[in-house]
Amino acid sequence: MSEQEKIIDIGDGAAIPDPRDKGLFSAWRIALIGTISLLVILPLAKPDPYAKILRFVPDGIWVTFEVTIASISLALIIGLLTGLGRISKNRYINLAASLYVEVVRGIPLLVQLFYIYFALGRIVRVPDIVAAVIAMSFCYGAYMGEVFRAGIKSIDFGQTEASLSLGFNRRQTMAYVILPQAWRTILPPVGNEFIALLKDTSLVSILAVADILRRGREYASESFNYFETYTMIALIYLLITLVLSKLISNMEHRLSHYERR
């Protein structure tokens, strides 16, 4: 394990599969095959209620994706600014960024969701899904900020000095030299945060956002097929995160091209 990888600790997202693991019986492969099999076999074997559930829930998948993509995009921007703020030499910027991280990290996501949803509701009337995205990105921006900070810090200071000595200013140094290299270190934890965020979007179902879980709950409360519904919902989440974690690990492998001899 290189020095860079040690600095960033893997969060609570899905396990990133090892791209070098070519074994037929890798954990990832078993989980994927199992998930797909169940998603196919159950509706075939018992169309009522499994096939019905499968027809009812997909609307929610798109909502889940929408919330996830919008939140991660905003969280990346907030995270980059926060990370830069946390390493800033300006003490006020530094303090503001640190304060944000401290506050957000100390409050459970569910509480933040309620808080932002209702606090925002008193000021402006925004669609539920927008409030959900704001709350998710506000929270994940802080986590992302720590990832960016660690990633930037992991780049050898000699890179900065070389860049400055050529005549680049600090901002150009960050843009052309540090961030492109830090991205490589940042990607695995960002991928983890992405998957963790996707799973955490299930929390927005309490805010009347019709995501996968919400759709499932709606179906279950009408049909009373709680066990079957939550089985399918769990399988759908699992399929999505398994595929995403594979994509991310492949991307990570591609990005490391300049480290291969």
Add this chain to the structure above:
Amino acid sequence: MNAADPIIRINRINKYFGQFKALDNVSLDVELGEKVVVLGPSGSGKSTLLRAINRLETISSGSIVVDGHDLYAPGENINTIRMELGMVFQSFNLFKHKTVLENLTLAPIKLKKMDKGKVEELAFSLLDKVGIRDRADHYPVQLSGGQQQRVAIARALAMEPKIMLFDEPTSALDPEMIGEVLDVMVTLAREGMTMVVVTHEMGFAREVADQVVFMDDGAIVEMARPDMFFDNPRHSRTKLFLEQIL
């Protein structure tokens, strides 16, 4: 600036790291085209002096004027001044995410807004000069230390600086690679480049230097032409240093 003025004028600079005095009232002039080699035991302040010239180290007092620009004058842009000062580091510090060619072309393209084709032409001629043209599309990690350092020299030259600063350029190299880097530096010196070199390579100092500066405890102890310096050192500390190292 007058044509006769030195291109680097270091005037009575001091530098503290906390209580520790890293530079003690150092003054040094470097003329255009002159090669100055700075010697001294480790911790003597020679690297700090070199890094002060492009303000990678800020000084506590005194003044440094490079090519007519006071490094600490308000209104002077340090980044513009640094474009005149190529620097080569002990640990190469090549941009790891860029190929050899991109390492050379990044700064001229972004900072001088030069045409990409022109920069690449220049870059290839520099890679020819340091003997590494065939590795243009390799990444730094794929090169040996000596090759990396030669690329680092070429990268600094790609900005077409007036002055080259070398901070122990061979100290991190395996012995068999030191020669190839020194050869490049000797060639550069022959072409008339103004150079300030911090090194432990006595052979290089003797062959190339116009002035040898010996530092100890943050101060310049002795400054002389190389033949005088090596054959007739005046100061007892210089004699001791030369006895230990030769």
